[in-house]
Amino acid sequence: MADPLVSQPVQAEEVPSMWSGMLAVMKRDLLIAFRQRSDMVNPLFFFIMVIALFPLGIGPEPSTLQKIGPGVIWIAALLSTLLSVDSLFRQDFDDGSLELALLSPQPLFVLAFGKVIAHWLVTAIPLILVAPILSIMLFMDGDTVKVTLYSLLLGTPVLSMISAIGAALTVGLRKGGVLVAVIALPLYIPVLIFGTSAVEAASMTLPYAGQLAYLAAFLIMALTFAPFAIGAALRISVTSQ
Amino acid sequence: MTTALLQTVKLFCERDDRVLIRDLDFTLHPGEVMQIEGPNGSGKTTLLRILCGLSDDYEGDIRWQGEARHQVDSRFRSDTLYFGHLTGVKFSLSPRENLRWILQLKGVSPKLAGLDERIDQALKSVGLHSYEDVPVYSLSAGQKRRVALARLFVEPARLWVLDEPFTAIDRKGVEQLEGLIQSHAEMGGSVLITTHHALELSAIRKLQLGLGKGTWRIH
Numbered sequence: 001m002a003d004p005l006v007s008q009p010v011q012a013e014e015v016p017s018m019w020s021g022m023l024a025v026m027k028r029d030l031l032i033a034f035r036q037r038s039d040m041v042n043p044l045f046f047f048i049m050v051i052a053l054f055p056l057g058i059g060p061e062p063s064t065l066q067k068i069g070p071g072v073i074w075i076a077a078l079l080s081t082l083l084s085v086d087s088l089f090r091q092d093f094d095d096g097s098l099e100l101a102l103l104s105p106q107p108l109f110v111l112a113f114g115k116v117i118a119h120w121l122v123t124a125i126p127l128i129l130v131a132p133i134l135s136i137m138l139f140m141d142g143d144t145v146k147v148t149l150y151s152l153l154l155g156t157p158v159l160s161m162i163s164a165i166g167a168a169l170t171v172g173l174r175k176g177g178v179l180v181a182v183i184a185l186p187l188y189i190p191v192l193i194f195g196t197s198a199v200e201a202a203s204m205t206l207p208y209a210g211q212l213a214y215l216a217a218f219l220i221m222a223l224t225f226a227p228f229a230i231g232a233a234l235r236i237s238v239t240s241q
Numbered sequence: 242m243t244t245a246l247l248q249t250v251k252l253f254c255e256r257d258d259r260v261l262i263r264d265l266d267f268t269l270h271p272g273e274v275m276q277i278e279g280p281n282g283s284g285k286t287t288l289l290r291i292l293c294g295l296s297d298d299y300e301g302d303i304r305w306q307g308e309a310r311h312q313v314d315s316r317f318r319s320d321t322l323y324f325g326h327l328t329g330v331k332f333s334l335s336p337r338e339n340l341r342w343i344l345q346l347k348g349v350s351p352k353l354a355g356l357d358e359r360i361d362q363a364l365k366s367v368g369l370h371s372y373e374d375v376p377v378y379s380l381s382a383g384q385k386r387r388v389a390l391a392r393l394f395v396e397p398a399r400l401w402v403l404d405e406p407f408t409a410i411d412r413k414g415v416e417q418l419e420g421l422i423q424s425h426a427e428m429g430g431s432v433l434i435t436t437h438h439a440l441e442l443s444a445i446r447k448l449q450l451g452l453g454k455g456t457w458r459i460h
Contacts, residue, residue, distance in 0.1 A: 005366060005417055006424045009397035010359050012319060012348040024345035028334070035333040035376070096327025099295055104346040105319035111346075239297045 021106035025114035033122040043084040044126045050076040051134045062139040069138035070199030073148060077127060078159060078188055084123045085163035086180055088115065089171040089234065098171075102238050109231030116164045116230065124156040140203060147202035147212075151195045154215035161226035162187045168233035172241050191218055244307050246271050246400055246431050247292065252301035253455075254284065254291060261287055263455030265301070267448060271399070274422060274432040274445045283451025285435040286326070286404055292433065293323045293402045319348055322398035324406055328389035332378040336364055336388045339377065340395065347396055363394035368414070383409045393421055401425060403434040 033040055054072050058064055092098040092115075101111045131152055135145045166183035173179065198211035245268040252265040261284030269275055277285045290296040292303065294310070294317070303310045305317045330339050340360045345351055364373055367387040372380060377388055386409050393401065401422070407415050415438065422432050423442050434440070449458045 005420050006428075007394050007421060007430075008359070008362075010344065010349050010353060010356060010395050012397045013350050020350065021346065021348075024342055024351070028331070028338070028342045031338065032331060032333050094327070095329060095331065096325060097329035097331065099323070099325060099327060100329040100343060100346060102295065103293060103318055103321065103323050105315045105348050106346065239295060 018106065018110045021104065022110050022114035022117075025101075025111045026118045029115055029118035030122065033118070039084075039087065040122045040126065043080040043123045044130065046083055047076050047080040047127050048130060048134065050079065051138070055137070065138045066140065066203065069135065069140050070144075070148065070196045070203065072138065073131060073135060073152075074155075074192055074195045074199070077124075077131075077152060077156060078192060080127060081124065081156065081159040081163055082181055082184060084119070085160070085167050085184075086177055088119050088164055088167045089237075090167075093171045093237070098234065098238055102235060107231065108235060109227040112164070112168070112230040112234055113227040116160055116227075119164070120157050120160040124152075124160060128152045128156065140199075143205070144199060144203040147208050148199050150212055151198045151215060154212060154219050155191045155195045158191050158215070158218045158222045159188060161222040161230075162191075165226060165229045165233055168230045168237060170237075171234070172237035191215065194218070245269060245304070246273075246306060247433075248304040248307075249292070250302040250304065252291070252299060252303070254287060254299045255455075256284070256287060256298070260455035262299075262450065262457065265457055267459060269400075269431050269433065271429045271431055272426050274426050274434065274440075274442055275448055276440055276445055277433065277435045277448045277450060279450035285450060288450065289323075289325075289402050289404050289433060289435060293321055294318070295323070295325075319397075320399045321402060322392065322396050322400070323402045323404075324389060324392065325404045326408075328386065330377055330385060330388050332385075333376055335374045335376055336369055336380075336391070337361070337373045339388055340364070340391055343392055344396060347398075349397070359395050360391075363391040364388075366394050367391045383411060383414070386410060387414070390418065393418075393425075399430050401430065401432045401434075403432065403436075405435055405437075407436055407438050 051072055054068065055065060058068070089098060102108060104111065128149065131148055132145045135148050140148065163180060163184040166180040169183065170179045194211045194214045198208045198215065201208040201211060247269040249265055249267055252262055254262045277288060279285050287296065291299045305313050310317050329343065337360055340363065349356065361373055364370065367390050369384060369387055369391065372384065377385055390406065406418060410418065419441060426432060447460055
């Protein structure tokens with residue numbers, strides 16, 4: 001090798017912008033997700049299967065399905081979020097890139113936030129896109145389908161944020177799978193209550209704006225506080241192993 | 242006398258009721274290379290993790306350029322390069338994408354002029370020329386380590402913390418790395434390194450750990 005072997009470091013920015021770190025993490029995670037498509041398809045397939053099993057188990061009467069529809073869709077969305085979230089930080093923890101993120105001059109909560117957004121984009125967006133079709137399958141009418149879509153759009157990011165806190169706390173444990181559910185499920189309950197009641201209200205042609213406003217409030221609260229909790233939990237998980 | 246880059250004061254660490262390090266005081270000045278020696282399980286990796294901030298399981302003080310490390314955390318982090326057993330290389334990405342991401346984490350702007358050329362140059366220096374765009378999982382074990390080692394050529398840092406950097410690297414690669422460490426020290430950088438390999442460097446200090454009950458010796 002004829003090259004002079006000296007290190008010629010590139011120049012880092014004096015004050016790197018927070019967004020650049022977040023965007024870098026988001027871009028990397030989206031790229032990885034598109035290369036490993038099965039990780040994306042699994043939660044979606046789970047969501048579709050759970051909902052498709054209900055008419056088979058309960059019977060195809062429109063009135064029954066209409067009644068349980070909102071709850072079925074919401075519970076399926078909740079479980080599929082839970083299913084996918086365990087892998088959120090696991091890979092980064094196992095290959096050491098979480099250590100690099102921890103040692104980066106960028107604040108950890110910003111990087112963690114980028115990861116959660118990327119995760120939501122690849123797992124929840126496909127689910128929200130197929131939800132209208134599944135709602136029609138459960139005999140919901142036009143307006144109800146619309147509200148289902150709104151409630152999922154507002155509610156699933158909250159679910160992702162909450163479960164990311166659980167995943168961050170348990171990533172250092174060898175068998176943390178059930179623990180994430182134990183930590184996250186109780187915190188899912190308010191989202192589930194307001195999500196299903198918005199859809200139910202719409203199916204009875206009652207006003208549903210209040211429930212959606214509550215979901216939006218949850219979302220804002222989660223976006224404001226969850227990244228800090230996730231960052232702190234990740235730091236604890238890495239530094240105390 | 243220049244100010245010490247890194248300094249520890251009465252560092253104490255125990256793990257599972259076993260004292261690994263007791264009252265460790267050492268200073269690392271710019272341009273110094275310190276090799277940490279000791280048998281398996283003597284706490285070499287633990288010490289490095291403590292020094293670069295990956296472990297809080299210690300007592301005592303760590304100072305960076307004369308100030309307490311936790312007060313100058315972001316300055317400390319942008320000046321430190323940690324290379325551990327886990328390299329942080331993503332197997333489904335290409336070497337180029339991996340390096341690009343690691344540099345961005347360090348605060349290098351993705352729009353920096355000539356960044357791609359510099360990354361390619363670094364990959365060429367570690368012998369990964371023409372492997373820039375293949376996914377890392379298709380590379381051999383040594384080549385995977387080399388992807389991470391390419392960081393040494395481009396990442397801006399004054400202190401290198403290298404934990405067994407020679408694992409899975411062939412003899413010629415080891416020689417190259419030694420030269421790289423030497424040149425980094427000559428340019429005023431410092432290196433903390435653990436290895437079982439006898440380093441052939443002109444100026445090197447050795448910190449010997451694991452002489453029993455947390456004792457140590459610098460020579």
